[in-house]
Amino acid sequence: MIALEARQLSFRYPEGPLLLDRIDLRVETGECVALTGPSGSGKSTLCAVLAGVIPRSIPGQVRGEILLFGERLAGMPLADTVRRIGLVFQDPDAQLFFPTVEAELAFGLENLCFPEEEMERRITAALDAVGLSSCRQRATKDLSQGQKQLTALAAVLAMEPGLLILDEAFAPLDDQGAAAVKQIIRDFKGAGGAVLLVEHDPEDLGVADRSYFLAGGRLQEVAQ
Amino acid sequence: MSSADPRVKLLWAVLCTSGAVLFTKPGWMLGLTLFTAGGALLFGADLAAAGRRLKKFLPVLLMIAAVQVVFVRTGEPLVVSRGTVLVSREGLWRGLAAALRLIVIFCTGAVMVQEDSRRVINALAQMGIPYVFCFSLFTALRFLPLFIEAFGQALTALQLRGVDLRRVPWRQKLHLYNALLIPVLTEALCSVEKMAAAMEARGFGALPRRTIYRPAAMIGLDWVAAFVLLTLGLISVRIYFTP
Amino acid sequence: MTAIALYDVVFRYPRGGFALKCPFLELPAGEVTLIAGPNGSGKTTLSKLMCGILRPQQGRISVFGSGIEGLSLGEIGRRVGYLFQNPSRQLFAATVWQEMLFVPEVLGEDPGPLEARAEALLARFGLTELKDRRVPTLSRGEKQRLAICTMLMGGAEFFILDEPTAGLDRPNRAELYRLIDELLAQGKGAAVITHSREAAARWACRQVLLEEGRVVA
Numbered sequence: 313m314i315a316l317e318a319r320q321l322s323f324r325y326p327e328g329p330l331l332l333d334r335i336d337l338r339v340e341t342g343e344c345v346a347l348t349g350p351s352g353s354g355k356s357t358l359c360a361v362l363a364g365v366i367p368r369s370i371p372g373q374v375r376g377e378i379l380l381f382g383e384r385l386a387g388m389p390l391a392d393t394v395r396r397i398g399l400v401f402q403d404p405d406a407q408l409f410f411p412t413v414e415a416e417l418a419f420g421l422e423n424l425c426f427p428e429e430e431m432e433r434r435i436t437a438a439l440d441a442v443g444l445s446s447c448r449q450r451a452t453k454d455l456s457q458g459q460k461q462l463t464a465l466a467a468v469l470a471m472e473p474g475l476l477i478l479d480e481a482f483a484p485l486d487d488q489g490a491a492a493v494k495q496i497i498r499d500f501k502g503a504g505g506a507v508l509l510v511e512h513d514p515e516d517l518g519v520a521d522r523s524y525f526l527a528g529g530r531l532q533e534v535a536q
Numbered sequence: 537m538s539s540a541d542p543r544v545k546l547l548w549a550v551l552c553t554s555g556a557v558l559f560t561k562p563g564w565m566l567g568l569t570l571f572t573a574g575g576a577l578l579f580g581a582d583l584a585a586a587g588r589r590l591k592k593f594l595p596v597l598l599m600i601a602a603v604q605v606v607f608v609r610t611g612e613p614l615v616v617s618r619g620t621v622l623v624s625r626e627g628l629w630r631g632l633a634a635a636l637r638l639i640v641i642f643c644t645g646a647v648m649v650q651e652d653s654r655r656v657i658n659a660l661a662q663m664g665i666p667y668v669f670c671f672s673l674f675t676a677l678r679f680l681p682l683f684i685e686a687f688g689q690a691l692t693a694l695q696l697r698g699v700d701l702r703r704v705p706w707r708q709k710l711h712l713y714n715a716l717l718i719p720v721l722t723e724a725l726c727s728v729e730k731m732a733a734a735m736e737a738r739g740f741g742a743l744p745r746r747t748i749y750r751p752a753a754m755i756g757l758d759w760v761a762a763f764v765l766l767t768l769g770l771i772s773v774r775i776y777f778t779p
Numbered sequence: 780m781t782a783i784a785l786y787d788v789v790f791r792y793p794r795g796g797f798a799l800k801c802p803f804l805e806l807p808a809g810e811v812t813l814i815a816g817p818n819g820s821g822k823t824t825l826s827k828l829m830c831g832i833l834r835p836q837q838g839r840i841s842v843f844g845s846g847i848e849g850l851s852l853g854e855i856g857r858r859v860g861y862l863f864q865n866p867s868r869q870l871f872a873a874t875v876w877q878e879m880l881f882v883p884e885v886l887g888e889d890p891g892p893l894e895a896r897a898e899a900l901l902a903r904f905g906l907t908e909l910k911d912r913r914v915p916t917l918s919r920g921e922k923q924r925l926a927i928c929t930m931l932m933g934g935a936e937f938f939i940l941d942e943p944t945a946g947l948d949r950p951n952r953a954e955l956y957r958l959i960d961e962l963l964a965q966g967k968g969a970a971v972i973t974h975s976r977e978a979a980a981r982w983a984c985r986q987v988l989l990e991e992g993r994v995v996a
Contacts, residue, residue, distance in 0.1 A: 351918050351948050360733070369733040391742035399737045402946065406730035409675075415654045418749035423739035431749045454792065457864065457942070458818030467738065483946040486817045486974040512948035686868070692832055692852065693869035696861045697882055698933025700853025704886065712885045719871045 313341045314382070315475045315506035316362060321376035323361050331357055333529035334376070339475065344497055344507040346520035348534075353526045355510045356402060359479045362508070363399040364388070381474060391424060398468035402480045404460035408452045413444060413463050416452060417470045424471065431470075438470040441499075443492050457484040465493065476500060476507045494519050540579060541758040542651055542659040544765070548575050549644040551769040556640040562629040564776060565636040569643075576643040586646035597638050601631035659752040667746055675731075683724050690716045781844070782808035782937040782968050783829045783859065788838030790828055799824050799992040801838070808843070808937055808968045811959060811982045815974055816989030822972045823864075825989065826939045829970065831855040843936070860930030862940040866922040867915075875901070875917070875925055876910045879932060893932065900928045903961065920951035924958055931967075938962060938969045944978055956981055 316339040323332040331354045339345045349355050360366045364385050367374055378385040380396055401407055410416045417438055421431040439445045442462040447455065452463060461484045468476070476497075482490050497507050497519045509520060523534045552572045559565050576583055604627060611626030648656075653674050661667040694716070695701060704712065754762070785804040792798075799821040806812045806829070816822050827833040828840060831847045840847045843858050863869050872878040879897040880890040901907045904924045909917065917925065923943060930938065940959075944952050956978075959969055971978060979986065988995050 351920075351951060363737060365733045365737055369736045370729065389742070390736065391739060394737065394739040394742055397737075401730065401734055401737075403730060406727055407734040409731065409735065410654050411652050412654075415652075415749075419740075420738035422746045422749055423742055425743055425745065425747045427747060428749060431747075435749075456819040456823065457945075462818075471738070480946055484818075484942070487976075488817050512946075689863075689868055690871065693861070693863065694871075694882070695852035696830060696832075696856035696859070696869075696933075696935075697930055698853060698857040698935070699882055699886070700851050700856075702851055702853070708886050711887065715881070715885045716871055723867060 314379070315339050315341050316381075316508065317379040318362060319377040319379070321361065321374070321378065323357065323366070323372055323374050325372050330529055332361070332531075335526075335531040337362075337524060337531060339506045339508050341474070341504050341506050342501050343521040344501055344509055344519050346523035347508060347510045347526060348512065348523060349526035354529065355526055356479050358526065358531075359399065359477050359508070359510055363397050363477055364390075364393050365399065394420070394471065394473075395424065396473055397475050397477060398471055398473035399477045400461075400465050400468055400479060400481045402483065404457055404464050404484060407464040407467070408460055411451055411453075412448075413439070413450050413452060413455070413466075414448045416463055417467045420467055420471045434470040434472065438466040441469055441492075441496055442466045443488070458486055458489045461485060462489055462492070465496070469496070474505055476505060477510075478507065479510045480512070481509075482511055540761060541752050541754045542656045543663065543752070543754065544758050544761045545579055545647055545651060546656065546659070547762055547765050548579070549648055551765055552640055552644050555769075555772065556637045558773065559776060560630075560633060561776075562633050562636075564772075565633040565640075569636045569639050572640045572643040576647050579647045581643070581646040581650060583643070583646060586642055593638070597635050600638065601635045604631040604634050655752055658748045661746075662748065662751060668741060671740075679724070679728065682727070683721065686720050686724050687716065690720050780808045781805045782842070783970070784839075784841045785828070786839045788828065788835045788840060790824065790833060790835045799828070801825065801828075801994045804987065804994055806937070806968065806970055807985070809963070809966050810968050810984060811963065812968075812970045812985040812987060813979055813982065814970055814972045814987045814989065815979065817974070819991075820989040821992040822989055823941055824992075825994075826861070826941050826970065826972050830859045830861045830939055832861070856930075857934045858936055860927065860933070860935035860938045862923060862926055862930075862938060862943060864941045864943075864945065866919065866926045869926050870914050870922060870929075873913060874910070875906060875912050875914060878914055878925055878929060881929070882933065897928075897932060900931055903965075904928055904958065918951065920947060920954045923955060927958060927962070936967050938967060940969060940971045942972055942974075944973055944975045952977070 316337070318335055318337040321332060321335040321337070322330060324330045335358070347355055347358065357366070360370065361372070361374055362378060366372045368390070380388065380393070385393065408416055410419060414435060417435045418431055421434060426434070439448055442465055444459065444462055444466060447459065452460065455463065461481060465481060482493060485493060497509070500507060525532050525534050552568065552575065555568045559568055573583070605623055606627070608627035608630045609621045609624045611624045613621040613624050614628065615621070615623035657667070657670045657674055660670040691701070694712070701709065783806045785801045788799070788801040790799045814822050814825060824833065828835060831842070831850065831852050834847070842850065842855055847855060870878055872881045876897070877884070879901065880893060883890040883893055898907070901910060904927065906921070906924055906928065909921060914922070914925070927938065943955055947955060959971065962969055973979070
């Protein structure tokens with residue numbers, strides 16, 4: 313099944329030049345697709361458009377079509393989008409809003425009206441997956457950048473989306489953290505999830521099944 | 537009582553700060569200050585840390601008090617010079633009341649700052665106040681500390697370029713702070729935009745209602761404390777305004 | 780010569796929890812030292828102690844032979860520069876050129892005598908063509924180079940770089956390594972906080988390893 317599909321997707325910021333030019337992309341369930349490209353090529357912007365953050369939260373002009381598990385993203389209620397897509401941004405500080413790690417993971421689950429017992433199960437499982445169980449009550453401002461990024465990832469995993477979009481999620485991680493995230497990606501794929509991974513050197517990670525290269529607003533699938 | 541329900545602490549803070557606004561008689565202000573300080577200790581506030589922060593504002597506190605002393609000259613004259621009343625009893629009392637008012641605000645602030653913001657937001661939401669409003673209010677309140685932290689970081693970076701602030705005259709220091717204000721504010725506002733996007737990506741505002749993980753529950757002692765506080769508040773106001 | 784030295788240093792954050800202990804550490808001037816360790820091991824805390832942003836509860840830290848207890852941050856800044864993980868947080872002016880002369884301008888000093896030095900530094904670090912570029916439009920690697928140049932304007936001789944490779948693509952990482960090589964060529968030293976194996980292989984030099992708040996190697 314195709315988890316995410318973009319058809320002739322173009323984008324520009326208000327009053328800005330064309331940043332993404334007629335992009336076709338697809339990510340199937342059970343696979344991890346890497347998105348690479350030089351700094352400033354628009355990879356993060358593409359992630360935000362694919363996740364619906366643009367134009368919902370950040371204004372911009374989107375043309376073309378995005379399908380999420382076969383349904384059009386445009387006009388999809390936020391609750392449905394969020395249940396299907398988990399997006400981890402580059403900057404961990406911009407994704408943490410609460411005093412403790414536990415509160416951080418609870419936030420998304422509360423927004424989607426999960427009952428308390430279900431939240432408890434998901435929070436415990438997500439913290440175990442990223443190796444932060446011992447940091448459950450730690451203050452988020454006392455965490456290192458890598459721990460913050462793992463917290464942000466755990467918060468997204470707790471929502472059990474079908475598609476993960478990781479925008480340079482590996483950047484602040486040490487070897488142990490990176491290994492944990494690679495395993496998460498493998499397990500996620502194995503369970504039928506789909507992953508779109510933005511990294512500078514995805515081949516170093518060894519988890520991607522296919523990759524795309526973004527440059528000059530154009531996207532090309534890279535031959536394996 | 538340091539683990540008291542946040543609604544009890546909020547009620548106490550609202551009553552104390554309202555009293556600070558309503559009461560002008562120094563005896564009442566002194567009583568209110570002692571009550572607030574006692575409440576702050578009971579709620580586990582780090583008054584030593586609050587005291588250290590208050591020390592930085594001492595000049596401001598003294599200035600506010602001095603303005604009252606200098607400009608209020610009604611009542612029994614205490615210091616007279618060449619027939620002009622410089623300091624009167626009323627002015628002195630007003631100055632003292634102004635200083636005590638600030639101390640009340642610091643004490644209530646010391647308690648609320650230590651409180652888990654999520655617990656407070658959820659407690660308010662449980663009272664029926666729309667969650668979006670509560671969250672927005674607290675995010676807005678967080679903006680100032682975030683901005684102050686970012687400004688502090690900018691000052692650190694500047695000093696590590698070899699700028700010794702101790703040797704910079706006041707006029708240049710103000711010019712320097714002014715020059716840092718815009719870039720720091722711009723960076724802070726960009727962060728706010730990213731945070732808003734991240735919040736929405738976690739479903740903030742997606743559904744008309746939301747559940748609460750580990751909701752605050754008022755226990756017997758909390759109800760007793762709330763009742764006592766409300767009763768005290770009402771009685772105090774009644775007595776104060778009854779001629 | 781020792782640029783930064785720590786002796787019997789103990790540091791705890793006010794709210795308790797994490798503590799850093801460093802019985803002995805000397806970072807030589809004119810060389811690169813890598814500071815490595817897992818997330819949460821105290822690398823950034825150690826780096827902030829080394830340049831005086833944080834002050835220890837116990838022990839002694841010296842910068843080029845002078846104890847930091849008697850030095851202000853500005854005085855330390857004349858010898859030691861600190862590159863933040865996000866270099867945007869230490870750049871304040873509109874353009875690259877204005878950034879180089881930011882300090883004398885805001886202090887009301889005549890920037891004239893410093894212009895030649897600024898030109899030379901920009902040329903040395905490949906930023907001359909970007910002189911009139913707006914700072915927010917620079918890439919992260921360019922911002923890092925600019926931040927280093929501004930600290931060199933202040934006279935820094937030793938640099939602490941906090942996770943400079945995080946989030947950089949290969950070309951920008953290569954640029955960063957050239958930047959550090961250039962600093963070494965000028966006789967400056969650096970402490971680089973990183974968990975990048977590539978960086979560790981690049982300079983087969985001193986490596987300091989941190990684990991759970993302790994310097995273990």
